[in-house]
Amino acid sequence: MKHFTQFESKKLADSLIEKALAYKSHPRMEAAKGLGKKIGCIFLNPSLRTRASTQIAALNLGMDPIVMNMDKEGWALEMKEGAIMNKGTVEHIKDAAGVLGSYFDILAIRAFPSLTNKQEDIEDFIFNQFIKYSGVPVISLESAIRHPLQSLADMVTIHENVGQIKKPKVVLTWAPHIKAIPHAVANSFAEWAIGCGHDLTITHPEGYNLDPMFTQGAKIELDQQKALEGADFVYVKNWSAYNDYGKIVTTDNSWMLTEKHFKHAKKAKVMHCLPVRRNIEISDEILDGTRSLVQEQANNRIYAAQSVISHILG
Numbered sequence: 001m002k003h004f005t006q007f008e009s010k011k012l013a014d015s016l017i018e019k020a021l022a023y024k025s026h027p028r029m030e031a032a033k034g035l036g037k038k039i040g041c042i043f044l045n046p047s048l049r050t051r052a053s054t055q056i057a058a059l060n061l062g063m064d065p066i067v068m069n070m071d072k073e074g075w076a077l078e079m080k081e082g083a084i085m086n087k088g089t090v091e092h093i094k095d096a097a098g099v100l101g102s103y104f105d106i107l108a109i110r111a112f113p114s115l116t117n118k119q120e121d122i123e124d125f126i127f128n129q130f131i132k133y134s135g136v137p138v139i140s141l142e143s144a145i146r147h148p149l150q151s152l153a154d155m156v157t158i159h160e161n162v163g164q165i166k167k168p169k170v171v172l173t174w175a176p177h178i179k180a181i182p183h184a185v186a187n188s189f190a191e192w193a194i195g196c197g198h199d200l201t202i203t204h205p206e207g208y209n210l211d212p213m214f215t216q217g218a219k220i221e222l223d224q225q226k227a228l229e230g231a232d233f234v235y236v237k238n239w240s241a242y243n244d245y246g247k248i249v250t251t252d253n254s255w256m257l258t259e260k261h262f263k264h265a266k267k268a269k270v271m272h273c274l275p276v277r278r279n280i281e282i283s284d285e286i287l288d289g290t291r292s293l294v295q296e297q298a299n300n301r302i303y304a305a306q307s308v309i310s311h312i313l314g
């Protein structure tokens, strides 16, 4: 693994999960591994968890993290090859990424989708420009189509909570939202849950199917109540339409997860990557109750990132 951008294999996922759990028990057990090395965390979009947990992970390994909020503090980047730069953009991605590559041993990038240019988003164009021009290992901090550090933390969280269940029933359910939201978290969760061998059901209202590239191997059930029957883990997430790209095609508030939804899944645990819109996506009673794993997931982000950085350090 040179870059960390997506699920690669069950073998690699298992070893990353195992290492994450080891770091969780002993966060400073390899406190000198990254001494003298620098990781640049480049944000083109807001973040709380990814921003903090990735820095803590690097510090636990002795690395120096430097965070740049390029969307707010950097020069406006030009992405188009051959552009005549006589408008708002100041610096070409190939110049900026080349410089960053010369400053850092590892780059970590957050670049959300436009949700308007489908082709560019599904090619993960901006994220891949950093890979192309920086020349150093790149870690995804959430790209247009994937959020692998989140998914790794989610797999760690399932591993810790699965108990004796051999093949847990995992349900990824769409939830309402007030605005158009990316597909990255849902795509990645599906990719990792299937890759790790879980029994995945995806449920969403008509019109919200995800890119089939990520859902092959999952059951698709448009009746949310049926999908939730017998669930061990319920992962809640909003996403905008993929076919009618980036649009909100319906807002059915009955999809908000409440205690009523668990009649036939009494023991199910609830997951969400955060930030969550309370009482829009999930009710307070669920988030503040014993089903919720959201704080554990967020905590595991540190050790997922530490495991990945450590793997790239070699």
Ligand SMILES: NCCC[C@H](NC(=O)CCC(=O)O)C(=O)O
Binding pocket: 142, 179, 181, 182, 183, 184, 185, 273, 274, 275, 277
């Ligand atoms: N990194 C975790 C999720 C980031 C993003 N959420 C958001 O944009 C929420 C925005 C809001 O609630 O206004 C998403 O779902 O992909």
Ligand SMILES: NC(=O)OP(=O)(O)O
Binding pocket: 046, 047, 048, 049, 050, 051, 142, 150, 273, 274, 275
């Ligand atoms: N879950 C997650 O990635 O959170 P942030 O967007 O706050 O980093």
